[in-house]
Amino acid sequence: TSEQFLDIDARYASAKALALEAAQLGMDFYRKREALTIEHKGDDLQDVVSIADKQIEAFIRERLTQLFPEDGFLGEESGSADLGARCVWVIDPIDGTACFVNGLHNWCVSIGLLIDGEPHLGAIADPNHNELFNGCLGKGAFVNDTPLKVSAATHVGQGVTATGTFHSRGKEHFIPFMEKLLAEGGMFFRNGSGALMTAYVAAGRLLGYYETELKSWDCMAGLVLVKEAGGQVNDFFRNDGLLLGNPYLVACPGVYPQLAEMIGPSLDD
Ligand code: IPD
Ligand code: CA
Ligand code: CA
Ligand code: CA
Incomplete structure (x- = not known):
């Protein structure tokens, strides 16, 4: 209900911690990526997925369900639940799968949260470059605790x-x-x-x-x-x-x- 108290700080802390933990799980797979079986989604040759994507999403989803059972969920690999909830987590377990399976270091775990339909907080963990990006509405955005600011360019x-x-x-x-x-x-x-x-x-x-x-x-x-x-x-x-x-x-x-x-x-x- 709308009167329900939402613990945004707890969700923010969980998003950061889970992104980091999931990224380490990703690294375990990444180091042994030669052993991964690469599947194509349908007959789409570009859209690849492996057990790493699926297991990381399952890990995040299970933890979020334990921590915040009333929240909704939308993930690339496992679909959605309770999209009508006030809080909806939107997850990409590995963003950059084509990089991941080919040994390119540009992939990350992405965890976002919508509150009442608005993007409210997010955590993006890039374990290869040891960078955690996170931000929350009204509280700023950071990389490894250093504040982020967009470019001042005009062209x-x-x-x-x-x-x-x-x-x-x-x-x-x-x-x-x-x-x-x-x-x-x-x-x-x-x-x-x-x-x-x-x-x-x-x-x-x-x-x-x-x-x-x-x-x-x-x-x-x-x-x-x-x-x-x-x-x-x-x-x-x-x-x-x-x-x-x-x-x-x-x-x-x-x-x-x-x-x-x-x-x-x-x-x-
Ligand atoms: C992809 C990446 C890529 C973008 C594709 C996405 P995935 O996500 O974000 O940069 O060009 O449109 O599908 O499949 O690696 O999670
Ligand atoms: Ca994909
Ligand atoms: Ca993606
Ligand atoms: Ca993905």
């Missing part, structure tokens, strides 16, 4: 912009965007983890990040970080974005309008 030519696409809805918008970014003197970047690229925008390492379509578990933890670090985010939740995904743009305020202009109306379709 795409002043730094690096992340971008990405999948062979899914919206991929036709990718090349036109790239042409405009290059024409304006921008530099592009992709590391294969939407959650980490979002955290890097919050940290001011990247000016912005555009992906033609992202799922909510890729970005839910990171959205809070970007907002708390002074960045701008597009309306990811329209048209059932939580369940279906949407085009995605996060950026420092000085560059957001320029990137939105390059993307055009498809950003808000």
Whole structure:
């Protein structure tokens, strides 16, 4: 019920601790990744998954269910429960699976929490670089306890912009965007983890990040970080974005309008 007392501090502490613990579990699999059987989701050759993704999600889900039995859950690998609850956890057990299975160090565990439909807190753990990104509405965003702040740049030519696409809805918008970014003197970047690229925008390492379509578990933890670090985010939740995904743009305020202009109306379709 709405009068129910929500212990946000306990949830924030749990998100951080669980992300770190799950990331160590991920490292155990990562060190022995040659032994993993890689499955494809349906007949999709790009969308790979292994037992590591499934076991890490099961671990997080079990712990959250024990700690906060009244909360809802949405995860990439195990689906959803109680989405009508006030608190809904949105989890990506490994963001950057293609990197993970190929021995590239760009993957992370991402744990976000929605309260009354709003991204409220998030924790993103990157064990290869020993970085924990976390943030909570009204309490700031941090990497290993150092406060995050977006870039002060006012033009795409002043730094690096992340971008990405999948062979899914919206991929036709990718090349036109790239042409405009290059024409304006921008530099592009992709590391294969939407959650980490979002955290890097919050940290001011990247000016912005555009992906033609992202799922909510890729970005839910990171959205809070970007907002708390002074960045701008597009309306990811329209048209059932939580369940279906949407085009995605996060950026420092000085560059957001320029990137939105390059993307055009498809950003808000
Ligand atoms: C993927 C990553 C990638 C993005 C894809 C996502 P996964 O998530 O975030 O950067 O380009 O759209 O699906 O499958 O590695 O969890
Ligand atoms: Ca995936
Ligand atoms: Ca993901
Ligand atoms: Ca994933």
